[in-house]
Amino acid sequence: MIETALWFTVGGILCLLVMSAFFSGSETALTAASRARMHQLEKAGDRRAGVVARLIQTRERLIGALLLGNNIVNITASSLATSLFLSLFGEAGVAIATLVMTVLVVVLSEVMPKTWAISNPDRFALAVAPLVRIVVAVFGPVVITIEWIVRMILRVFGVRVDDNAAVLSAHDELRGAVDLQHLEGGLVKADRDRLGGLLDLAELEVSDVMVHRTNMMALNVDEDVSKLVDAALAAPYTRMPLWKGESDNFVGVLHAKDLLRALKAADGDFSRLDVMKIATPPWFVPDTTSLQDQLNAFLKRKSHFAFVIDEYGEVQGLVTLEDILEEIVGEIADEHDLELTGVRPQADGSVIVDGSVPIRDINRANDWSLPDDEATTIAGLVIHEARMIPDERQIFTFHGFRFTVLRRERNRITRLRIQPLNGKETRTPGKTPDARSARQTPSPTSTA
Structure with a gap:
């Protein structure tokens, strides 16, 4: 028993x-x-x-x-x-x-x-x-x-747990899965960049990808019509902003096809052309609009071009449908695009870049992860980290890179050399580098 x-x-x-x-x-x-x-x-x-x-x-x-x-x-x-x-x-x-x-x-x-x-x-x-x-x-x-x-x-103990709290959002889960697949060899860099760009649309604003007004090519409506036509046909763009009176007073957008149709209807007689009747009204959008919302607005409105304004109503630049698509698929070039010369890799592993090059572009090109939360361009990042406008030949080290100021024009940094430390960037996946760890190292011996 x-x-x-x-x-x-x-x-x-x-x-x-x-x-x-x-x-x-x-x-x-x-x-x-x-x-x-x-x-x-x-x-x-x-x-x-x-x-x-x-x-x-x-x-x-x-x-x-x-x-x-x-x-x-x-x-x-x-x-x-x-x-x-x-x-x-x-x-x-x-x-x-x-x-x-x-x-x-x-x-x-x-x-x-x-x-x-x-x-x-x-x-x-x-x-x-x-x-x-x-x-x-x-x-x-x-x-x-x-x-x-x-x-x-x-x-x-002061810890409040929400009943519906989620550890990761759907975007974070997708981003993590994409990065993991890339690390394991399941996705090539180009595919990872496209998927990552698509996921970034909701987090980026139009101010991050817009063409700044200092780089805009615009036409003065008050000029002679023949000069306007010559300038429009010589430009590498299909749509051209029009201003009147002052350079920041934009009154319309001229489309090259509409101009050619009007020229044909006028039998080539410039005196019979009224540029303002050909142009479409300007469309202004706030600079805080997310790229996802702006993409939906472009598709709904069937438009490809908008002016970007700040909180005071001042035009800061322009954004196009192509600018947003390039965030997903990378640079889109055709036979009329000007060759970009803002990034020049060097034999020693460094990269010489123009100050106006966007941080996101150089990150994508070199597979880096320089932070773009506080600045849009590479020059803006250096000024933000240095807390000053550097002089030529000054060197700064932060985020695992050495930045050398090669050229400065007035208060603008126009050219820099970027050297990854130890030949590559050291980073922790999913962690943004701590900007407070940046240090300034002026070097009178560096060469421009």
């Missing part, structure tokens, strides 16, 4: 270890399963994928239920083992039970099922989902109570 009871106890311990392995493997599989793949399988008619998707949506409750079940079976198994070994070995049975159960739980109920689950989390999750759904339903009320107690305890 005693032997039968002992065997029942041993059998109960083994069953509990199997249940513990089930809870541990299920937790690993369901937290590592691909939500995108489950969504596709659900659309294809797999009911178990729908169960997995619903479990993942309530991840906090899922993990709570699995942890609760795991702890219950582990504690019960340990108690039975202690009772068993006490009856066999007396007081020494406590130590023996602790050693034996530690080995069994770690090997059989933790490491082995989790290794199995992580090797193919999607298949494992589909297999255990029906049973896990029952576990979550049974332990749900208890888990809700535990969650409330935990939040109350954390609130005592």
